[in-house]
Amino acid sequence: MRFSANLGFLWTELPLPDAIRAAAAAGFQAVECHWPYDVPAQEVAAALRETGLPMLGLNTRRGAAGENGLSALPGRGAEARAAVDEALAYAAATDAGAVHVMAGFAEGPEAHAAFVETLRYACDRADGRTILIEPLNHYDAPGYFLRTTTQAEAIIAEVGAANLKLMFDCYHVQLMEGDVTHRLERLLGLIGHVQVASVPDRGAPDHGELHYPHVWEVLERLGWDTPVGAEYRPVGPTEATLGWM
Ligand SMILES: O=C(O)[C@@H](O)C(=O)CO
Numbered sequence: 001m002r003f004s005a006n007l008g009f010l011w012t013e014l015p016l017p018d019a020i021r022a023a024a025a026a027g028f029q030a031v032e033c034h035w036p037y038d039v040p041a042q043e044v045a046a047a048l049r050e051t052g053l054p055m056l057g058l059n060t061r062r063g064a065a066g067e068n069g070l071s072a073l074p075g076r077g078a079e080a081r082a083a084v085d086e087a088l089a090y091a092a093a094t095d096a097g098a099v100h101v102m103a104g105f106a107e108g109p110e111a112h113a114a115f116v117e118t119l120r121y122a123c124d125r126a127d128g129r130t131i132l133i134e135p136l137n138h139y140d141a142p143g144y145f146l147r148t149t150t151q152a153e154a155i156i157a158e159v160g161a162a163n164l165k166l167m168f169d170c171y172h173v174q175l176m177e178g179d180v181t182h183r184l185e186r187l188l189g190l191i192g193h194v195q196v197a198s199v200p201d202r203g204a205p206d207h208g209e210l211h212y213p214h215v216w217e218v219l220e221r222l223g224w225d226t227p228v229g230a231e232y233r234p235v236g237p238t239e240a241t242l243g244w245m
């Protein structure tokens with residue numbers, strides 16, 4: 001297995017370029033981030049060049065305080081498209097392979113239509129990049145539009161773009177639907193990125209109700225060879241939590 005350090009959660013005490021250097025020194029094969037927009041993209045690109053690590057992906061901006069994405073918010077299409085444009089530009093400047101388009105807190109048919117429309121816009125402009133959608137669990141993100149892989153699968157089919165993929169975060173999937181390894185296998189062709197954390201405490205993937213050594217075995221058997229995102233909240237210094245790797 002190869003792993004990507006999610007710098008939205010790991011080494012958050014460091015400026016992003018230094019977090020990239022720390023991830024390389026710790027043996028990660030890639031990095032990914034959440035919202036890097038306060039850091040000039042050329043500084044991030046320079047750290048990536050220096051370390052040789054690829055940036056796998058980043059998220060669209062969340063919106064105003066308390067929002068968690070704009071793409072499924074009826075009446076907010078222009079802002080959602082601007083967030084997509086901004087994310088794709090940052091991804092181009094850092095050669096990031098994917099953009100996660102965040103849905104936001106919404107529900108109902110109008111939200112569904114808004115999300116589909118924004119995703120079509122993003123997929124059309126992605127210029128070779130993958131567009132990701134990620135179901136989030138209802139404990140951490142109550143009211144988030146996209147909650148399950150079943151819902152994501154239907155949306156991916158409706159949008160009908162080959163570059164629209166599922167962000168399969170084992171932590172969220174276990175909390176909402178369970179049956180993680182069967183789902184990995186069944187959804188394999190739709191999955192653009194895999195992330196991990198312990199369940200339910202979102203710590204390092206070495207304890208809790210999901211047995212990750214088995215998940216690694218299944219991913220290997222399925223031929224999953226892109227780095228898996230370590231997206232967990234370290235308790236204490238990140239370096240002290242890497243025994244699982
Ligand atoms: O799982 C998560 O929370 C992240 O992957 C994310 O991008 C949105 O919060």
Ligand SMILES: [Mg+2]
Binds near residue numbers: 169195231
């Ligand atoms: Mg995630």
